Amino acid sequence: MEVHRLHGHFGPFRDLFERGRRVAVGDEQVGRRVHDPPPGRPGAGDVARSRAWYQRVLGFEVAIEFVEDGEVRGVALRREGCSQLALRHDPARAQALSGFDALALLVPSRAEVETWKAALDEAGEPHGGVVTGHQGGKVLVGLHDPDGIEIRLYAN
Incomplete structure (x- = not known):
């Protein structure tokens, strides 16, 4: 089932x-x-x-x-x-997706994106910083999970 x-x-x-x-x-x-x-x-x-x-x-x-x-x-x-x-x-699918931004998580606000950036910085978790999104919002890029799959945190 x-x-x-x-x-x-x-x-x-x-x-x-x-x-x-x-x-x-x-x-x-x-x-x-x-x-x-x-x-x-x-x-x-x-x-x-x-x-x-x-x-x-x-x-x-x-x-x-x-x-x-x-x-x-x-x-x-x-x-x-x-x-x-x-x-x-x-494992094969995870390896194939390594380096690809396969997951984007919506956060409640643009300020929350900055809060995530600060928390990741404090924890020593590498990421690519915050950029402007396609709709003018904020996007934290370059955060990678253990398989190398990029996770983006965004708010419009």
Whole structure:
């Protein structure tokens, strides 16, 4: 059975997301997609390493773990005021996306973009600074997750 991630609909597993429970997946599901990946973040080379980075650097919490054959193969992460984010073990896809700006997270205001920049600077987390976005907003560029995938934080 799949967990549907489109437009906030989680299918039969909605209550598990809300309670932060683990989902065990049967053998017949191994190798099949157990959730629709969110736009722009389809794979992680090492789920545990990526999860720790998203928690430490961006403040995400684990909403659910996807377990296959007793091993965590993916996680759904959440952060107040932000869309949920799913990481799925897929080293080849993560490597292919390395260096590409595959994920942009909307923050509440332009001032919040500057707050993120200051917090990342204080934490020693490298990034490319704040630039003007296409619609005149602010965009923090050059922040890379453990797989080298660029994450942008923006406000219009």
